[in-house]
Amino acid sequence: MTHRPYTPWLFxxxxxxxxLMFTIFPFLxxxxxxxxxxxxxxxxxxxxxxxxxxxxxxxxxxxxxxNSLLYMIGVVPPLVLLxxxxxxxAQKVVPGIxxxxxxxxxxVIASAVVVGLIWTWLLDSRGLVNSVVEALGGxxxxxxxxxxxxxxxxxxxxxxxxxxxxMVIYLAALANVPKDLHEAAMVDGAGPVRRFWxxxxxxxxxxxxxxxxxxxxxxxRVFSEIYLLSGGTGxxxxxxxxxxxxxxxxGRGLTGEVGYASALSFVLFVILLGxxxxxxxxxxxxxxx
Amino acid sequence: xxxxxxxxxxxxxxxxxxxxxxxxxxxWQFATxxxxxxxxxxxxxxxxxxxxxxxxxAVAEVVPVWTFALNSLGVAGVNVITNCLGAAMAGYALAxxxxxxxxxxxxxxxxxxxxxxxxxxxxxxxxxxxxxxTNTLTGVVLPGSIAALNVLLLRNAFLALPAEVEEAAxxxxxxxxxxxxxxxxxxxxxxxxxxxxxxxxxxxDDFLWPLVVLSDQQKYTLTIGLAYLQGTFVQNQRxxxxxxxxxxxxxxxxFLLLQKHFFRGxxxxxxxx
Numbered sequence: 001m002t003h004r005p006y007t008p009w010l011f012x013x014x015x016x017x018x019x020l021m022f023t024i025f026p027f028l029x030x031x032x033x034x035x036x037x038x039x040x041x042x043x044x045x046x047x048x049x050x051x052x053x054x055x056x057x058x059x060x061x062x063x064x065x066x067n068s069l070l071y072m073i074g075v076v077p078p079l080v081l082l083x084x085x086x087x088x089x090a091q092k093v094v095p096g097i098x099x100x101x102x103x104x105x106x107x108v109i110a111s112a113v114v115v116g117l118i119w120t121w122l123l124d125s126r127g128l129v130n131s132v133v134e135a136l137g138g139x140x141x142x143x144x145x146x147x148x149x150x151x152x153x154x155x156x157x158x159x160x161x162x163x164x165x166x167m168v169i170y171l172a173a174l175a176n177v178p179k180d181l182h183e184a185a186m187v188d189g190a191g192p193v194r195r196f197w198x199x200x201x202x203x204x205x206x207x208x209x210x211x212x213x214x215x216x217x218x219x220x221r222v223f224s225e226i227y228l229l230s231g232g233t234g235x236x237x238x239x240x241x242x243x244x245x246x247x248x249x250x251g252r253g254l255t256g257e258v259g260y261a262s263a264l265s266f267v268l269f270v271i272l273l274g275x276x277x278x279x280x281x282x283x284x285x286x287x288x289x
Numbered sequence: 290x291x292x293x294x295x296x297x298x299x300x301x302x303x304x305x306x307x308x309x310x311x312x313x314x315x316x317w318q319f320a321t322x323x324x325x326x327x328x329x330x331x332x333x334x335x336x337x338x339x340x341x342x343x344x345x346x347a348v349a350e351v352v353p354v355w356t357f358a359l360n361s362l363g364v365a366g367v368n369v370i371t372n373c374l375g376a377a378m379a380g381y382a383l384a385x386x387x388x389x390x391x392x393x394x395x396x397x398x399x400x401x402x403x404x405x406x407x408x409x410x411x412x413x414x415x416x417x418x419x420x421x422x423t424n425t426l427t428g429v430v431l432p433g434s435i436a437a438l439n440v441l442l443l444r445n446a447f448l449a450l451p452a453e454v455e456e457a458a459x460x461x462x463x464x465x466x467x468x469x470x471x472x473x474x475x476x477x478x479x480x481x482x483x484x485x486x487x488x489x490x491x492x493x494d495d496f497l498w499p500l501v502v503l504s505d506q507q508k509y510t511l512t513i514g515l516a517y518l519q520g521t522f523v524q525n526q527r528x529x530x531x532x533x534x535x536x537x538x539x540x541x542x543x544f545l546l547l548q549k550h551f552f553r554g555x556x557x558x559x560x561x562x
Binding site: 097 | 304311318332371383388390400405412431434494501515533555
């Protein structure tokens with residue numbers, strides 16, 4: 001032994017304490033609370049699956065679940081495809097490429113709040129985008145006041161903010177695509193489009209699956225973008241509310257229904273875990289091929 | 290034109306349009322923030338007729354934006370220190386010390402990565418209330434103060450170090466803490482920089498948790514302060530724009546200074562996936 005038996009635990013103490021107190025315990029407590037009618041003031045009786053029965057009959061839950069799901073479905077394809085195209089554009093080392101790559105990454109470091117406020121202003125009924133629309137002879141588009149357009153606008157913001165992040169992941173992956181594959185395909189007379197589909201895409205499939213999973217999980221968890229673009233309301237009549245917004249509004253404050261909010265959180269957790277397991281399965285199948 | 294030139298021109302055209310899409314919105318926000326009260330902010334004009342920094346002073350008169358900035362800086366600064374030190378200590382124990390229960394400790398860190406923050410939001414608020422830390426900056430810092438992901442990142446960094454140097458130090462009579470601070474920590478500087486950067490950025494950008502845990506305006510961080518500013522003063526877009534620039538400029542400068550570490554962090558994060 002090169003150390004006393006308790007020494008490792010002294011090293012681990014701060015990290016373990018934070019992990020147990022602020023992640024593991026709240027997680028277990030959330031599962032327990034999901035089966036009670038606990039309120040913000042405390043207490044709460046065990047009520048079995050009442051919260052889940054209520055949820056099944058709660059139109060707000062179905063609306064929020066639908067919105068989160070739509071959001072996820074809406075952002076995944078552009079976030080898998082567009083950053084790949086940008087990465088291919090930025091992959092070749094040409095003069096000034098460093099400046100371009102750095103600039104493309106800038107939206108990633110800005111907070112969701114900053115990005116949300118910038119786009120709220122851009123998409124304002126009299127904002128820059130609508131000025132361009134009008135100049136082109138169109139009529140103003142209610143990007144932020146129509147509940148469907150609000151969701152679509154938020155997706156655009158999420159995609160815009162994700163482009164640079166996933167581009168960097170693709171750049172790393174592209175660097176590992178063997179060059180001779182491209183050369184062989186060229187010798188065989190394959191054009192650039194053909195080479196993209198039969199050389200680049202197959203070589204990048206694991207990365208694409210990873211990015212699909214990351215953006216799906218993040219898409220389902222959406223909160224800040226919609227919250228800011230709608231000024232905290234979730235759109236007209238709350239029609240753009242998502243799962244996390246619902247959890248936050250149900251569980252928060254003195255009137256917070258902690259039990260019901262926990263049940264909603266539990267459902268959110270199960271869905272996100274499900275997404276993760278599907279990805280792992282896809283990745284495993286990938287390995288076998 | 291030769292085909293090669295033609296191709297290169299096309300590539301630059303593509304790069305420039307993506308550049309406009311990435312940077313344009315920031316420039317528009319900056320342009321709005323320096324437009325004087327006499328200028329119509331709705332006119333799509335990127336270069337103001339009479340640029341002024343008056344809005345930056347004016348925004349501080351309607352909300353305590355510099356207090357918000359100090360709060361954010363304090364929270365982010367503490368977050369960097371606790372993450373670098375706490376995660377390095379735990380990572381070192383997991384990688385370099387042999388003891389009963391090591392596997393168990395590693396499982397706890399690994400499983401807490403799987404818990405999405407949004408799912409424990411309400412429950413975590415109850416914990417903070419139990420500790421009497423709601424509406425305090427301590428309450429904002431604590432949950433992310435030692436992230437499990439950072440513990441595992443640093444564990445991997447320590448595992449990659451050769452064991453011989455430390456074995457020699459053991460023979461020389463160095464205890465575990467001395468080996469940690471004098472030998473191991475200086476050798477993982479690269480990973481520490483990545484952990485520090487991402488801790489700072491994560492903390493500076495965090496919105497949902499401060500929104501839930503803070504209620505007193507004097508304690509607001511910049512992100513929720515800005516959301517509040519937008520809710521209250523949306524009629525004067527110049528002020529909101531000035532506030533967003535105050536919030537984003539420090540990060541952009543930090544990023545320009547240390548960009549290669551940012552890119553490395555993203556790469557490593559992806560490999561971990």
